[in-house]
Amino acid sequence: MITVTDAARKELEAYFADKERGAIRVYLAPGGCAGPRLALALDDAGEEDAAFEDGGFTFCINKSLLEKVVSVAIDLSDMGFMVEPSAPLEFGGSAGGCGTCCGGCGSH
Numbered sequence: 001m002i003t004v005t006d007a008a009r010k011e012l013e014a015y016f017a018d019k020e021r022g023a024i025r026v027y028l029a030p031g032g033c034a035g036p037r038l039a040l041a042l043d044d045a046g047e048e049d050a051a052f053e054d055g056g057f058t059f060c061i062n063k064s065l066l067e068k069v070v071s072v073a074i075d076l077s078d079m080g081f082m083v084e085p086s087a088p089l090e091f092g093g094s095a096g097g098c099g100t101c102c103g104g105c106g107s108h
Helices: 005-016 063-069
Strands: 003-004 023-030 037-042 049-054 055-062 072-077 081-084
Touching: 003 005, 003 049, 003 055, 005 072, 023 063, 037 081, 049 063, 055 063, 055 072
Parallel strands: 003 072, 023 055
Antiparallel strands: 023 037, 049 055, 072 081
């Protein structure tokens, strides 16, 4: 399930004001030292995706990713869209991408 706050919906409406509304994918993006994170991209749903409607927008997410995150909340912050899973992202190893958050990824 995907839910969208009013602030995020208004931002999406502004973006699509002069464009055709396409599907919006929730996907797992690499996160460097912070580890993986959920993000948004324009992309059509495929056979391995679940699709949801919210406020006139279609969102899709890979079914196996949805099983891991359970549900997704999309909000807006000063930095852009925040895409938050209801279950923590746990994809092997530590939460961080390189384990040396203060030392720069890949350098010890």
